[in-house]
Amino acid sequence: MTRWAMVADLRRCVGCQTCTAACKHANATPPGVQWRRVLDIEIGNFPDVKRAFVPVGCQHCEDPPCMTVCPTKATKKRADGIVTIDYDLCIGCAYCAVACPYQARYKTERATFAYGKAAAHEAKRHDPDRLAVATKCTFCVDRIDAGLAAGQQPGVDPEATPACVNACIAQALTFGDLDDPSSNVSKLLEMNEHFRMHEELRTGPGFYYLWDRSEETGGVPALKRLVEEAMDLA
């Protein structure tokens, strides 16, 4: 099986919003709609202040409340874990939007453009099917599917990888298959301490945040596996 997932390294993200811009470019989302956004979180009081930049968006949940509540079956989950919206079925009731604990869904009632009138590129890519229905991050599912069809590996080959991951200037975002123990994301999760947001709500997000080296492996690549292998040999 395959379970596509995103890993965001909070130590690496510098909050430059390049992923946000790349997403808008790749998906032609209208003003105010950010399928990928980056939060700027600050805690504490001067001089003891900590700051984190946190990429967020649809978490492609294992048990997505948006899908359960959807009265039309427009929201579905694929076998590979990607949560999709069928714009032709959706009635725009926004029930999914209030059911999502990650504020990941949008509904745009009418066509809007950055400077009022549609610029040439906006006019070309404007999609009326996406008006008045629910929209959200797709994990760039079209790129993944086209890449797989072309024999490429999502998360490794840029053409088959979500645009935000490709664009990240700090390699803070990584995409890959959680069910493959040797995938990039599996390795990162093995080497680092991580969490998922709002874990207590039991939605099973497919979005992980790294925040420190693993205490067990010290963050040394594959150290844990090497030790295990050495012990096996002994």
Next chain:
Amino acid sequence: MSYGPTPWVQRHWDLRAAANFAAGGAGSGLIVVAALSGARDAPAAVALLAGLALVAVGLFAVWLEIGRPLRALNVFFNPRTSWMSREAIAAVVLGVFVLRAAWLHATDSPGAVATGAAAALAALVFVGCQGMILRAAKGIPAWRSSATPWLIVATSLAEGAGLWWIAAAAHAQGTRTGLALFGALLCVRLFAWLAWRRSIARNARASAAMAPAGTALSVLGTALPLVLAGVAAISTSPAVVLGLAGTAGALAFGTGIAFKIALVVRGAFNQGFAIPHMPVRGKRA
């Protein structure tokens, strides 16, 4: 530890969605109370039809809110998991039973009471679905409380009883048993509100936002109507009885409607964002 950009009030559902909970709930409550009151013939038919009209107004309001109204019938596609689909199906069943019961009552035909009872059951299911719609909205902490459906059902019944007493006062009808039922429904709503308030107590924003509507519900919508109904129950003047009961009904109804509107448009803070660990750059603190 939990921090992050502060939650904000959801803007996906506005007054139109609130109108569905308000009108649909009160209308369902009226249908249930009409059945419980033992009313027959024309008064029963009118009450049932008025309740159904309110449900229809609520559904119309929500139809105005959805982005693709011409596809509205797709709402029936997912009764397996969606309470919104179930609400839609319940509305159809409710409509059939109410129209049938109203016809039987109006023509003084046999089976009117039984069909009215079936309509009341359908109304309870409908308003229960409304409560569960909010309960299943995981993104809104104040809605997803397990106490929410009970509160929605309880206040809808109290609102329905309030409407019943407004109508009773207008038509110079009403019984002491009916007053007792009204009082009991008010008490049930008060308990449901207190339980719900306790369940969301840790959510400071929602608690604060809902406090005014909750206070109005308990003081103006429960305590005062109970006093008025109590005085009405011991009064010997029919005009005083109906005047007081009608006022009590209006208070119970109005505060319930205001509470539901506040729940949808004021107390509906979303989950916000929270990270349990800050990134460690250098040594762990």
